[in-house]
Amino acid sequence: MSNVIIQAKDVTKTFMISAGFFQGKRPLHAVNGVDLTVNQGDVVALVGESGCGKTTLARMILGLEPLTSGSVEVDSKPLAGQNRLDVAKLLQPIFQDPYSSLNPRKSIGSIITLPLKVQGDQNPDTWRRRAEEMMELVGLPRRVFQNYPSQLSGGQRQRVAIARALINRPRVVICDEPTSALDVSVQSQILNLLQDLRSELNLTYVIISHNLAVVEHIATKVAVMYLGRIVEEADTETLFTKPQHPYTEALLSSVLTPDPNLDVPDTHLGAAYPNPVEPPSGCTFHPRCAKVMDHCSTRSPKAIPTSEGSVECHLYDKAQGAAA
Amino acid sequence: MAERILTVDNLKIDIPVPAGMLHAVQGVSFKVDRGETLCIVGESGCGKSLTSLAIMDLLPGKAIRTATKLELDNENVLDITEDKMADIRGNRMGMIFQEPMTSLNPAYTIGNQMEETLIRHRKASREEARDRAVFLLEKVGITAARSRLRQYPHQLSGGLRQRVMIAMTLMCGPDLIIADEPTTALDVTIQAQILLLLAELQKEFNMGLILITHDLGVVARVADRVAVMYAGQIVEQGSAKQVFENPTHPYTQGLLECIPIPGKTARGSHLGSIPGIVPSLIGEMNCCHFAERCSYASNPCHSAVVDLRPGFTNAHDYRCVMSPEQCADNLKQKVPA
Numbered sequence: 001m002s003n004v005i006i007q008a009k010d011v012t013k014t015f016m017i018s019a020g021f022f023q024g025k026r027p028l029h030a031v032n033g034v035d036l037t038v039n040q041g042d043v044v045a046l047v048g049e050s051g052c053g054k055t056t057l058a059r060m061i062l063g064l065e066p067l068t069s070g071s072v073e074v075d076s077k078p079l080a081g082q083n084r085l086d087v088a089k090l091l092q093p094i095f096q097d098p099y100s101s102l103n104p105r106k107s108i109g110s111i112i113t114l115p116l117k118v119q120g121d122q123n124p125d126t127w128r129r130r131a132e133e134m135m136e137l138v139g140l141p142r143r144v145f146q147n148y149p150s151q152l153s154g155g156q157r158q159r160v161a162i163a164r165a166l167i168n169r170p171r172v173v174i175c176d177e178p179t180s181a182l183d184v185s186v187q188s189q190i191l192n193l194l195q196d197l198r199s200e201l202n203l204t205y206v207i208i209s210h211n212l213a214v215v216e217h218i219a220t221k222v223a224v225m226y227l228g229r230i231v232e233e234a235d236t237e238t239l240f241t242k243p244q245h246p247y248t249e250a251l252l253s254s255v256l257t258p259d260p261n262l263d264v265p266d267t268h269l270g271a272a273y274p275n276p277v278e279p280p281s282g283c284t285f286h287p288r289c290a291k292v293m294d295h296c297s298t299r300s301p302k303a304i305p306t307s308e309g310s311v312e313c314h315l316y317d318k319a320q321g322a323a324a
Numbered sequence: 325m326a327e328r329i330l331t332v333d334n335l336k337i338d339i340p341v342p343a344g345m346l347h348a349v350q351g352v353s354f355k356v357d358r359g360e361t362l363c364i365v366g367e368s369g370c371g372k373s374l375t376s377l378a379i380m381d382l383l384p385g386k387a388i389r390t391a392t393k394l395e396l397d398n399e400n401v402l403d404i405t406e407d408k409m410a411d412i413r414g415n416r417m418g419m420i421f422q423e424p425m426t427s428l429n430p431a432y433t434i435g436n437q438m439e440e441t442l443i444r445h446r447k448a449s450r451e452e453a454r455d456r457a458v459f460l461l462e463k464v465g466i467t468a469a470r471s472r473l474r475q476y477p478h479q480l481s482g483g484l485r486q487r488v489m490i491a492m493t494l495m496c497g498p499d500l501i502i503a504d505e506p507t508t509a510l511d512v513t514i515q516a517q518i519l520l521l522l523a524e525l526q527k528e529f530n531m532g533l534i535l536i537t538h539d540l541g542v543v544a545r546v547a548d549r550v551a552v553m554y555a556g557q558i559v560e561q562g563s564a565k566q567v568f569e570n571p572t573h574p575y576t577q578g579l580l581e582c583i584p585i586p587g588k589t590a591r592g593s594h595l596g597s598i599p600g601i602v603p604s605l606i607g608e609m610n611c612c613h614f615a616e617r618c619s620y621a622s623n624p625c626h627s628a629v630v631d632l633r634p635g636f637t638n639a640h641d642y643r644c645v646m647s648p649e650q651c652a653d654n655l656k657q658k659v660p661a
Contacts, residue, residue, distance in 0.1 A: 049511040050482070141601065153368060183367035183538060188582035188595035195592060210512050213541070217584030217591060240586060254516045256541030257585050260564040264519045264545045273481065273511070 003040035004076070005172060005204055006061055010035060011070035013056050017277065028277050030056040032228035033070070035303075038172070043198065043205045045219035045236075047212060047251065049273055053228040054208045055096070058174050061206065062093050074172075089119065092170040096177040096208075098157035102149040108135075108160055109145040115168045134163040139189055155182045162190065166197065172204045179214060191218055212255045216240050221309075224248050227276060227284040233309035244311045246291045283314060291315060326357035329499050329532035330379070333393035337374050340386055344606045348374050348387070350556040356500065356532040361523075363535045363543040363564070365579075366553035369602055372536045375553075376502045379534075380419055381409045397499055415445040418493030422505035424485035428477040434488050435473025441495040453495075460491040464521055483514035487521070494525065500532040507542065519546055540583055544568050549639075552576050555613035556605050558632065562640035572635050572642045572651045574618045581658070596658075612645070620646060620654060 011034045016025040031053040038044050046054040059065040061072055063079050072079040074090060092115075095101040102111055112131040121127070132142050138159040149157055158178070165173055178194070179187040191214065197203050209215050215222060215236075222239045224232045224247065232245040243249045254267045268290045274280055280287050286296040296314055303310045304317060337349035349371040356362045364372045378389050381401075394402040401412060413419075421427040429437055438460075439453035448456070454473065461469035464487040477485055486506060493501055503522065507515035523546055526533045537543060543550055547564040552573065560573040571577045581596025589595065600617035603609065612618070615625040624645050632641045635648045644651060 049513060139601070155368060184540065184579055184582045185367060185598040188584075189597040191584075192594050192597060195594070212512065213584050213586055216586045217589060217595070236591065250513060254512045255586060256516070256539070256545050257587075258540040258544040258568055258580065258583065260544045260547070260568045262545060264523060265516055266520060267513050267516050269513050269517075273483075 004037055005040045005074065006036070006038035006206070007073040007076075008034060008036040008057070008061060009071050009073075011057065011060060011072060012068045013053070013060060013065060014068045019277075026277055029228050029279070030276070031060065034225075034228070034230050036061075036223060036230065038204060038206060040171075040204055041198075041202055042221055043207060043219045045207045045209060045215040045222045046225055047209060047215055047222060048225035049210070051227075051273060051276055052225040054225050055176055057225070058093070058176055058206060058208055062091055062174055063087055064093075085119065088115070088170075089168060090170060091172045091174060092165040092168065094158075094162050094165045094173060094175040094178045096180065098161050099149075101161050102157055104149050106148070107145070108140075108147050108149070108152070111149070111160055112163045112167055115164060119168055130167065131163070134167050135159075137193060138163045138166075139186060155186050158182055159186075159190070162193075169201055170203075172206065174206045174208075176208045177210070178207065180209070180211065187214070194218065212251060213257070224251065227274065227279050229284070229312060230303075230310075231285065231312045233311075234306065235308050238308040244306065244316060245285075245313050246289045246315070247285050250288075250290070283312075326359065328355060329358045329360075329397055330356040330534075331393055331395040331398075332375075332379065333391060335375065335378055335389070335391040335394065337371065337378055337383065338388045338390075339384075340388075341606065346606050347608075348556055348605060349378065350605075352551075352553070352556075352558055354551055354558070354561065356534060358499070358532055359527065359530050361526065361533045361535060361546055361548045362551060363537060363547035363549070364551045364553055365537055365540060365543050367538060367602065369555075369605075370553040371556045372553050373504055376419070376504050376534060376536050379502060380413055380417060381406075382413075382419075411445065414441050414493075414498075415496045416498050417500045417502065418496075418498040420486070420489050420493055420501065420503040420506045423509050424482060424489045425477065427489060428485060430477050432476075433473060434475055434477065434480070438473070438488070438492050438495055441492060445496050456495060457491070460494050461488070463494070463525070464488075464491045465517075466491070482510055483518065486510060486514075486518055490518070490522065490525070494529065497529060498531060500534070501526070502534045502536070504536045505538070506535070508537070508539070515542075522546070540568075540579060552579070555602055557613055557643060558641075559614065559644075560635075560640075560642040561632070562635065562637070562642075566636065566640050570636060570652060571655065572640070572648050573614075573644050574620055574646075574651065574654070575614050576642075577651070577655050577658075612643070 011031055013031040015028045015030055017028050019026045048054050060067055109131055113127045116127050140159050179190050219236050221235050223230045226247050232248045243252055250267045250269050253265045269288045282297040282299050283301050286292045301312045301314045303312045333353045335349055335352045339346040339348055352375055366372045377383050383389055391402055435457055438457040442448045442453040442456055458469045466472055466487055507518050550564050550567040551558045552560040554575050560576045571580055578598040584595055598617050610629055612625040612630040615621040630643050630645055632643045635642045
C-alpha cells in the first residue's frame, strides 16, 4: 500500500535577504537539504518552531516557490514543468492566515466555487448546491454565501478556506496550521472532518502545526524540523513514546496537557531561536541542547537511519564513538 | 483570608449595532485575590477580552459598560474620571496583550517606552526609571539589558518582545496584571517559558493575575481559579482542580472532550465536538445560552433564563438546570463510549 505520492529529494531553498542599505545581500537557507516521502493515505506532520522552514517546504511542494536545488515529484512526475491545473487537481493548500488567503472583494460563494470554475467544471447549476454542502460540512451557516470575508470571524474565514480547498476533492491537502486560528470546539470539528474525508476519499495530508497534541492525534508520521533541516523523522507512535533527538524531547515536554496537577514545564531551551542568517556552527541545535557534547559545535551531524525513520544527532552516531 | 484585589460584580457590556443592541457581556461577576491567578477561558466572541478591557476602562467608545461594583483594592473604579483612571492604568493595573508587535510602539525604543510609565506615574527621574527598566529586563530573563534599552521593537523576536511587555507592565509594581492571550502568538517552547516567567513574577511581586485564554492546557497548568465563559456569561466557575477534574456544565464538559490529550485520547479517534454555533447576542435572550447546542437541553432550558448556582462546593458555581450529580453522571456515561 505504500504508494508514493510526494517525493522531495534534497530540497533546498535559499532566500537572498538584504542585510542593510550599503551591504550586499546575504543568503538565508530556509530549507537546507530536506528529503521527504509522503505515501498515499499518510498524514505527515511537519513540526517545529517559527522560522524552521516548514511553511517554505510546504510551499515548494505546492509549486508556489521555486526550488533552489533538489527535486519534488508528485505522483511520480516531477513537479517542475507540470501543468498547474493538473497539479491543483492533486494538491490543494489550506493556509495559515485566513485574513490574507481570501480575496476581500469576492463573496464567500464565489470564493468557494472558484476552484470549480477554474477547473472548468461542467455543471454550473450544481455549484451553489455543492458549495453549500461543503459550507455545511465545514460548519459555515448557509446565509454567509453572499457575505464577504470581512463580515466573517477569523474562524469562519478559515472554514471558507477549507471548503475552497476541499470542493474539488483533491488527493493531497497541504494544511499549514489548519486549526491554529480556530476555537477548540471548532478545531475538533475540523479535525474530525479531516479524518472523515481522509478515510472516505483516501486523502493524504501534509499538516504543518506547532500544536503537538493535534499532531499526535491526527498524524501517522511526523517530521521535526529545526533551522531548515529535518532533525528527526518517525511514525507518530515512536516519535511520541521514544523521542530520540534532544530537540524533539524539548518540544514534547512543552505540550501543555490540561492537567491541573501539573505545573508549567521547564523546557530547558534556554537560548532563543537562533538567527537563521547566521546559523550556529556544527549542529545548529547545539547552543540550546541539553545534551551537547564537545564536537557538536564543530561537526554537523548526518541523518542516521533508525528503525522507523531517521534522526540527525551526534548522540546516535556510533561511528564517532559517542553512542548514547 | 487572602487580600482581595479586584471585585467585579454584575458587569455588563452593551454595544449598539445597526441591528439592535449587542449584549456582549451579560452580568459577569468574579473576584481576584492577591497572589491568585484567575483564568477566563472561552471561545472567540464569548466576551472574555471585552471583560478585561472593561476592567481597564479601555472599551471602544460606543460600548456601554455598567456594573453594580468594580473595585480595585476595595476602591471604587467604576465611575471615576478619566484622569483618575489614567493614574491607575499602567500604574496599579497592567495589561499584557496578545501580539507584542502591535502593542509596543514601533517608533520608540524599548527604553523610552518602559521609562515613560514610571516617569508618568511616579514622577521618577529618567535615571531612576532607567535603572528600574534594566532591573526588570534582567528579571524577565533578557541578557545585556542596558543595551536593549536602545533597541526598537522590530529588532527583537516575538518571545523577547513579550518579555519586554511583561517587564513594562511591572514598572510601577502593579497590584493586578491582566494578560489577554499572552502566549497565543508565540511558539510552544517560548510559550512555556513565558508562562513560567509570569507565574514566578506573580509570586515574587504578590500580584493578582487574570489570564485570558482559549487554551485549556495553559489554564490547567497556571490557574488557581477558572471562569468558563460562553456567549457573554460565566457558565462555570471554580478552582482549577474542580473544573478540570469534575467539570459540571455541559459546555465545560464538551470543551474538555474537544481537545486531544496525548496518551489519553485514542489516536485518530473522533474527538468530541459541540454541534451548532454560538448564538447571536443581539437582542434579549430569555433562555439558557447554551441550550441550542446542548445535548441534554429540555423545555425549561429554552424558556427561562438560567442563573449561576452553587455546585459541589461553595467556591464552585455553574449555570445549568441539572443538578451537579446529574451533570457528573452524564459525563460518566459518555466516557466509556
